[in-house]
Amino acid sequence: AVPGIVRIQTCLRVAGAAAARPECFLSVQDGLAADFRAMTKTLYDLNKRSNIVRGGPLKELMIENFDEEQIWQQLELQNNAVLDFFKKSIAKDAEDEDLCLLSDQEAEGSDAETSSDKEFEDNIMEAETEQMNVYTKDKHKTKAKEKQSKLKSKSLMQKYSDEDSDIDFDIEALEQQTKTAKETTLRKKGRKSVVDDKFFKLAEMETFLEHAEKEDKEEEDDDDDINYFEDIISDDEEDSEEAKVKPIKSSRDMTYKDFFDSVDDDDGDDDLVANDAEEDQEEEADSAIEEQNEESMSEFEDMDEVVEHMRSKEASKKVTFNLPDDSETEHVTEVQLEKEINPNEIKSSFEKRQEKMSKKIKSLEEALLEEKPWQLKGEVTGQKRPENSLLEETVLFDHAVRMAPVITEETTFQLEDIIKQRILDEAWDDVVPKEKPKEEAFEYKKRISLDHEKSKLSLAEIYEQEYMKLHQQKTEEEENPEHKEIQEMMDSLFQKLDALCNFHFTPKPPVPEVKIVSNLPAISMEEVAPVAVSDAALLAPEEIKKKNKAGDVKTDAEKTPTDKKRERRRKKLRKRMRQREKEQRQKLLEKMKPEQGTKLSKKAAAAKLKRLTKEGKASLLKDEGKDKALKSSQAFFSQLQDQVRMQIKDASKLKKKQKKEKAISVHKLKL
Amino acid sequence: QVGKGELRKIPVPANRYTPLKENWMKIFTPIVEHLQLQIRFNLKTRNVEIKTCQETKDLSALTKAADFVKAFILGFQVEDALALIRLDDLFLESFEVTDVKPLKGDHLSRAIGRIAGKGGKTKFTIENVTRTRIVLADAKIHILGSFQNIKMARTAICNLILGSPPSKVYGNIRAVASRAAERF
Numbered sequence: 001a002v003p004g005i006v007r008i009q010t011c012l013r014v015a016g017a018a019a020a021r022p023e024c025f026l027s028v029q030d031g032l033a034a035d036f037r038a039m040t041k042t043l044y045d046l047n048k049r050s051n052i053v054r055g056g057p058l059k060e061l062m063i064e065n066f067d068e069e070q071i072w073q074q075l076e077l078q079n080n081a082v083l084d085f086f087k088k089s090i091a092k093d094a095e096d097e098d099l100c101l102l103s104d105q106e107a108e109g110s111d112a113e114t115s116s117d118k119e120f121e122d123n124i125m126e127a128e129t130e131q132m133n134v135y136t137k138d139k140h141k142t143k144a145k146e147k148q149s150k151l152k153s154k155s156l157m158q159k160y161s162d163e164d165s166d167i168d169f170d171i172e173a174l175e176q177q178t179k180t181a182k183e184t185t186l187r188k189k190g191r192k193s194v195v196d197d198k199f200f201k202l203a204e205m206e207t208f209l210e211h212a213e214k215e216d217k218e219e220e221d222d223d224d225d226i227n228y229f230e231d232i233i234s235d236d237e238e239d240s241e242e243a244k245v246k247p248i249k250s251s252r253d254m255t256y257k258d259f260f261d262s263v264d265d266d267d268g269d270d271d272l273v274a275n276d277a278e279e280d281q282e283e284e285a286d287s288a289i290e291e292q293n294e295e296s297m298s299e300f301e302d303m304d305e306v307v308e309h310m311r312s313k314e315a316s317k318k319v320t321f322n323l324p325d326d327s328e329t330e331h332v333t334e335v336q337l338e339k340e341i342n343p344n345e346i347k348s349s350f351e352k353r354q355e356k357m358s359k360k361i362k363s364l365e366e367a368l369l370e371e372k373p374w375q376l377k378g379e380v381t382g383q384k385r386p387e388n389s390l391l392e393e394t395v396l397f398d399h400a401v402r403m404a405p406v407i408t409e410e411t412t413f414q415l416e417d418i419i420k421q422r423i424l425d426e427a428w429d430d431v432v433p434k435e436k437p438k439e440e441a442f443e444y445k446k447r448i449s450l451d452h453e454k455s456k457l458s459l460a461e462i463y464e465q466e467y468m469k470l471h472q473q474k475t476e477e478e479e480n481p482e483h484k485e486i487q488e489m490m491d492s493l494f495q496k497l498d499a500l501c502n503f504h505f506t507p508k509p510p511v512p513e514v515k516i517v518s519n520l521p522a523i524s525m526e527e528v529a530p531v532a533v534s535d536a537a538l539l540a541p542e543e544i545k546k547k548n549k550a551g552d553v554k555t556d557a558e559k560t561p562t563d564k565k566r567e568r569r570r571k572k573l574r575k576r577m578r579q580r581e582k583e584q585r586q587k588l589l590e591k592m593k594p595e596q597g598t599k600l601s602k603k604a605a606a607a608k609l610k611r612l613t614k615e616g617k618a619s620l621l622k623d624e625g626k627d628k629a630l631k632s633s634q635a636f637f638s639q640l641q642d643q644v645r646m647q648i649k650d651a652s653k654l655k656k657k658q659k660k661e662k663a664i665s666v667h668k669l670k671l
Numbered sequence: 672q673v674g675k676g677e678l679r680k681i682p683v684p685a686n687r688y689t690p691l692k693e694n695w696m697k698i699f700t701p702i703v704e705h706l707q708l709q710i711r712f713n714l715k716t717r718n719v720e721i722k723t724c725q726e727t728k729d730l731s732a733l734t735k736a737a738d739f740v741k742a743f744i745l746g747f748q749v750e751d752a753l754a755l756i757r758l759d760d761l762f763l764e765s766f767e768v769t770d771v772k773p774l775k776g777d778h779l780s781r782a783i784g785r786i787a788g789k790g791g792k793t794k795f796t797i798e799n800v801t802r803t804r805i806v807l808a809d810a811k812i813h814i815l816g817s818f819q820n821i822k823m824a825r826t827a828i829c830n831l832i833l834g835s836p837p838s839k840v841y842g843n844i845r846a847v848a849s850r851a852a853e854r855f
Contacts, residue, residue: 133726281826339850387820450799450800450841451795451796451799452788452792452795453792453795454791454795454798455798456801458748458750458751458753459750459751459754459761459802459803459804459815460750460751460753460754460757460758461750462755462802463754463758463761463802464757466802627689633828
């Protein structure tokens with residue numbers, strides 16, 4: 001046994017030395033490789049000699065001239081035997097009811113009471129060994145240590161490869177320790193409020209609620225969040241640090257202890273809790289015993305949790321919730337704790353400023369990390385923002401339509417100024433009446449006249465003449481300007497001379513410049529026939545008589561009733577106009593020369609007639625009705641009858657009258 | 672300078688034989704004197720043949736001469752056809768009445784009558800207004816003039832074929848011609 005221990009010590013020394021300089025593992029270390037190989041052999045042989053594990057084909061590990069792969073395979077051959085041994089021993093110990101975990105826990109508890117970091121490491125190591133004891137339930141410490149060492153070596157082997165950097169067991173432990181150091185699991189020492197109780201801390205509740213709210217928001221995004229009440233254990237949990245959930249029991253088996261710390265003591269029985277934790281861990285270990293590496297990891301995690309509990313022993317007893325994301329809150333709590341550590345110191349102004357600054361920075365950072373408010377989130381429908389929140393916002397948007405002008409006093413004054421100025425300038429916006437351009441008759445001539453005869457000129461000559469005309473025009477324009485200039489100059493000169501010599505000189509009215517442009521077509525100009533015969537000088541019918549607005553001249557038969565009515569109206573209008581003119585003339589005449597006027601007027605004539613008839617100089621002709629037109633034979637005969645009767649009457653009257661006259665006239669007898 | 676001698680042949684139909692004989696002087700004089708080409712009438716083949724010679728200065732003269740003779744053969748007067756030689760931008764367009772509208776028998780005759788007018792009145796009117804020359808040979812129509820004028824005349828003739836009365840056609844061509852005249 002003694003040489004065995006010595007050998008183990010040497011192995012540990014070598015491993016420790018190698019682990020102390022982990023940076024050398026970045027390159028291939030042949031010497032160290034040989035050392036490790038020798039170490040492996042010694043350990044293997046030791047184990048074989050101790051005969052704890054029975055079975056296995058190889059008596060000793062062959063390493064000379066053997067490949068890594070071959071060494072591994074040799075070890076692998078041993079695995080089955082070892083596993084069987086473990087199973088048996090654990091089964092045996094599980095049946096053993098005398099054994100319990102309390103004794104071990106007390107030992108752990110006593111160890112964990114020291115809270116320095118250095119001791120922490122040792123605690124981890126010791127706890128680990130005790131864990132091992134728990135697993136194996138073997139009272140032989142040496143054996144356990146051997147197994148532990150073997151396990152260590154095996155885990156080492158599993159991690160060891162030629163080219164990769166070694167993850168030494170101790171290094172692993174160091175890593176774990178640093179991880180755990182970060183995740184300090186202090187229970188909250190938050191603000192104390194009136195409501196606080198043994199169970200209940202207001203500050204804790206608030207943090208928990210905030211936490212829950214955040215998670216509610218994350219639920220939409222994250223489907224991977226763990227459902228607290230599910231039984232599923234994901235593979236990520238065991239590897240990630242955050243999954244510091246206690247080994248999840250099915251919801252049926254949850255008890256008071258899972259939710260709450262024990263009620264009675266503040267310095268309470270974390271042991272109890274730890275016990276429970278460890279029992280759970282043991283159960284888990286049974287199921288997961290084959291995955292040694294992961295076991296070790298989970299061991300550490302569980303260990304950490306146990307340590308957490310131990311640490312929290314210092315804190316007062318409170319209600320705690322089994323949260324998966326405790327790390328965040330614990331960050332905060334740690335910071336808070338640190339702040340409150342120095343409340344009594346007086347701070348310099350610089351420090352105060354610094355504090356304020358850091359607070360501000362922190363708040364800004366938090367604001368940035370948090371979810372943006374709805375105002376900054378692009379298109380927001382009514383459901384996504386709080387009710388009536390838009391009323392409190394000042395919203396800017398583009399108007400597609402030009403806004404109606406706002407009428408203020410200033411604008412009215414401006415308008416009035418414009419109006420006044422316009423009136424002064426007399427710049428009215430009157431509508432200019434449109435005039436229809438009246439085409440005069442002789443315009444017809446100017447248009448191209450249609451010659452219905454064969455042209456006298458040949459085509460060549462026509463084009464020739466056109467060409468000549470074009471060129472002649474050019475020459476004409478060239479000559480004229482000079483003449484014009486001369487003419488103008490002479491005119492001005494003579495005007496000045498006249499003004500000088502003639503006092504009563506009145507200047508001639510400006511002569512409008514008239515340029516006669518012959519617009520007649522070439523054909524009419526070249527009319528060969530004599531002027532008298534040619535009809536070019538003749539007037540067109542439209543020039544003689546203006547065309548009727550209605551159109552063609554119609555006979556009476558062709559006229560429509562509207563045409564007839566129109567004509568009648570026009571006739572009456574003409575007559576009316578003539579009558580008015582006449583009357584006006586008469587009036588004028590009466591005013592100017594009264595005698596002539598009265599002669600001709602109607603009144604004068606009527607008066608004259610009356611006078612004459614009275615006097616007896618004139619007698620009115622009886623209207624016997626002979627002038628009337630006789631339209632029917634009946635009328636004719638009746639009239640005839642009347643006439644005859646009248647004649648007879650007259651005749652009889654005459655006779656009577658004659659008789660009368662004969663009888664009476666004494667005057668005439670002269671008696 | 673012209674290289675090898677080039678030859679153009681223009682066939683003469685029987686009905687134009689006599690007019691050709693009558694106007695032969697007037698035809699060959701400008702060709703020979705002004706264009707420096709050689710011309711002859713081949714009695715056997717009944718073709719007018721024009722050939723370049725050493726004195727020919729202009730290569731396009733041959734084309735012009737050929738066009739001139741062709742225009743005369745189609746029915747134009749010599750003086751009118753002479754314009755082809757004197758002016759570069761005169762063209763000759765031919766089409767048939769049935770190209771415009773498929774007419775047969777009496778309708779065709781009536782269309783031709785409409786184009787001609789009484790005593791050729793309508794045809795002369797179009798000629799005068801558009802400054803072109805028109806030859807109406809049964810169902811074939813040939814127009815000689817500048818490009819724009821040919822277009823005007825062609826439009827007028829097509830309208831007549833399609834059936835519009837002459838007075839309307841006069842109005843249209845008058846309007847178009849006045850517009851064209853204003854532009855220049």
